[in-house]
Amino acid sequence: MRLDSMSLLGSWQELNAAATIPHCVDNVERTGAIANFRRLAEAGPDGPQGTFQGPWFADSDVYKTLEAIGWEVGRSGTDRWAGLLSDVADLLERVQTPDGYLNTYVQGTPGKEPFANPEYTHELYCAGHLLQAAVALHRGSGDERFLAVARRVGDLVAGSFGEDGEPVIDGHPEVETALVELYRETGVESYLRAAELQVERRGHRTLALGRFGSQYYQDHLPVREATEAIGHSVRQLYLAAGVTDLYLENGDQTLLNAMEELWDSAFGTKMYVTGGHGSRHRDESYGDPYELPPDRAYAETCASIAALQWCWRMLLATGQARYAEEMERALLNAIAASMDHTGTAFFYSNPLQLRTGHDGSSEDAPSERLPWYGCACCPPNLARLLASLHGYAATSDASGLQLHLLTAGTFSGETLSAVVETGYPWDGDVLVTVSGHGELAVRVPAWAEGATVAVTGAQVLPGPTPGEYLRVSCEDGATVRLTLPMTPRLVRADERVDAVRGCVAVVRGPIVYCVEQADLPDDLLVEQLRLDPTAGITEERAQDDITPVRLRLSGEARPHEATLYTRYDPTSLTGSPVSFTAIPYNAWANRGPGAMRVWLPLA
Numbered sequence: 001m002r003l004d005s006m007s008l009l010g011s012w013q014e015l016n017a018a019a020t021i022p023h024c025v026d027n028v029e030r031t032g033a034i035a036n037f038r039r040l041a042e043a044g045p046d047g048p049q050g051t052f053q054g055p056w057f058a059d060s061d062v063y064k065t066l067e068a069i070g071w072e073v074g075r076s077g078t079d080r081w082a083g084l085l086s087d088v089a090d091l092l093e094r095v096q097t098p099d100g101y102l103n104t105y106v107q108g109t110p111g112k113e114p115f116a117n118p119e120y121t122h123e124l125y126c127a128g129h130l131l132q133a134a135v136a137l138h139r140g141s142g143d144e145r146f147l148a149v150a151r152r153v154g155d156l157v158a159g160s161f162g163e164d165g166e167p168v169i170d171g172h173p174e175v176e177t178a179l180v181e182l183y184r185e186t187g188v189e190s191y192l193r194a195a196e197l198q199v200e201r202r203g204h205r206t207l208a209l210g211r212f213g214s215q216y217y218q219d220h221l222p223v224r225e226a227t228e229a230i231g232h233s234v235r236q237l238y239l240a241a242g243v244t245d246l247y248l249e250n251g252d253q254t255l256l257n258a259m260e261e262l263w264d265s266a267f268g269t270k271m272y273v274t275g276g277h278g279s280r281h282r283d284e285s286y287g288d289p290y291e292l293p294p295d296r297a298y299a300e301t302c303a304s305i306a307a308l309q310w311c312w313r314m315l316l317a318t319g320q321a322r323y324a325e326e327m328e329r330a331l332l333n334a335i336a337a338s339m340d341h342t343g344t345a346f347f348y349s350n351p352l353q354l355r356t357g358h359d360g361s362s363e364d365a366p367s368e369r370l371p372w373y374g375c376a377c378c379p380p381n382l383a384r385l386l387a388s389l390h391g392y393a394a395t396s397d398a399s400g401l402q403l404h405l406l407t408a409g410t411f412s413g414e415t416l417s418a419v420v421e422t423g424y425p426w427d428g429d430v431l432v433t434v435s436g437h438g439e440l441a442v443r444v445p446a447w448a449e450g451a452t453v454a455v456t457g458a459q460v461l462p463g464p465t466p467g468e469y470l471r472v473s474c475e476d477g478a479t480v481r482l483t484l485p486m487t488p489r490l491v492r493a494d495e496r497v498d499a500v501r502g503c504v505a506v507v508r509g510p511i512v513y514c515v516e517q518a519d520l521p522d523d524l525l526v527e528q529l530r531l532d533p534t535a536g537i538t539e540e541r542a543q544d545d546i547t548p549v550r551l552r553l554s555g556e557a558r559p560h561e562a563t564l565y566t567r568y569d570p571t572s573l574t575g576s577p578v579s580f581t582a583i584p585y586n587a588w589a590n591r592g593p594g595a596m597r598v599w600l601p602l603a
């Protein structure tokens with residue numbers, strides 16, 4: 001599978017290789033995350049010099065960066081990081097204890113004992129990221145050194161926390177999916193069993209309560225009963241990905257049933273229109289159903305990445321288009337917005353509204369993307385996702401090829417290969433030329449009412465139906481041209497989303513739009529605008545890769561009141577006519593700090 005480098009997704013992969021991965025490498029060095037390993041590797045008889053640097057899970061920043069490099073080596077064949085990989089492999093081999101333990105925070109901090117405080121130390125979380133890095137490097141380049149280190153970690157986990165071992169789970173799920181991946185890579189059954197035990201042991205309130213209680217780490221109910229998305233959103237979503245991975249290997253239908261209910265809770269009552277998850281800042285958690293404030297949205301970048309990873313596994317489990325649809329929503333909106341056009345500045349939280357006068361001085365809710373964070377989970381998570389993005393675009397089996405993300409590229413299956421030419425997501429024309437014989441399945445987005453298809457050398461059976469796969473029986477050389485209607489549309493939220501009642505979001509194809517202060521005159525604030533839903537929307541094409549399609553909207557500007565609260569008088573609620581520009585939400589905050597909003601009140 002290969003994305004066209006001129007496509008939007010393909011261009012992100014090029015930017016990731018050229019800028020984001022090198023930026024992550026520089027920053028894991030600058031912040032001491034690699035030095036933590038070096039310090040232990042070079043320790044003399046008196047123990048390590050200096051102190052551990054960064055947050056206690058800093059090892060995971062290094063591992064996610066290594067994973068990104070692994071996928072990138074597999075994608076492009078680059079040897080740019082060969083020296084770094086060799087040096088870090090050396091460090092890991094030297095720091096790992098004979099029993100397989102490896103964690104620079106616990107090993108490098110006096111008084112810490114392995115797995116003594118699993119509710120907060122993130123040891124299995126970090127181990128999981130090491131396993132995933134090793135799998136990526138092994139698949140990408142055949143590297144055996146990292147895999148050997150990872151297998152010793154896997155053996156330790158499978159032994160210490162196996163059938164007869166301690167019933168330890170980690171406060172931050174992640175090792176579940178990693179153990180399943182290590183099993184897939186090595187065929188060692190004990191890793192799969194260890195993943196199973198991690199899943200089965202969660203929800204029995206064995207973790208110490210900590211600041212936010214057992215729901216925070218989904219230890220409040222066993223996974224088959226915990227069908228409301230709750231607690232820390234990244235933990236919830238990583239856990240769900242791990243449970244779904246387990247189902248994919250062991251076929252336990254009760255796990256899939258629980259995941260389908262959980263998915264309905266997360267994506268049906270707690271997701272932002274941008275594909276963001278988690279509305280609360282305090283404990284980085286999901287809120288109540290329909291608690292989706294746009295201005296105080298937390299919507300951590302890692303949560304949208306985790307949501308995509310879970311949806312991918314649900315797609316593999318069921319073949320249902322709705323999972324790919326939500327992967328696309330997250331990818332093109334929340335995830336895309338989290339990185340700037342240089343690939344070196346990032347949002348951690350992804351609000352849908354920034355107010356005039358916002359205090360952006362804290363990294364909790366900055367006005368602009370920052371080059372790095374004290375808690376730096378998101379940037380290297382983006383790097384590993386982007387480096388592996390081509391792997392999410394399509395699947396194949398004996399019957400043919402399935403296209404899930406509509407993007408230009410070349411996709412090869414067992415019986416069928418396809419070249420896709422399209423300017424999607426900016427244009428709705430998707431031309432697929434196939435070689436070989438078999439069934440081509442192309443996802444038709446749920447919003448694409450009125451989509452049409454034209455084929456040569458192929459038979460459509462039947463379609464296209466929005467929200468389903470168009471299935472085409474193809475001869476060698478067949479072409480399939482899918483045309484999606486890209487007319488902008490207005491989207492409203494369920495009445496129960498109080499925070500945006502009476503508002504609409506403007507969406508074109510899969511792309512959510514926003515209005516930014518940068519496009520308004522100084523004497524007109526974003527907060528004054530109301531949208532006229534009956535007025536037409538005009539498209540403006542721009543010679544610019546970031547906002548190639550801008551939208552011109554009409555409505556009115558309401559004056560601001562003299563006092564905060566005013567007697568209600570419906571006759572006074574009028575404004576002056578105004579037209580204004582909307583840009584893709586994923587391109588906001590690229591022109592300096594300023595107000596922005598996705599949800600627009602109606603005139």
Ligand SMILES: [Zn+2]
Binds near residue numbers: 381
């Ligand atoms: Zn994060």
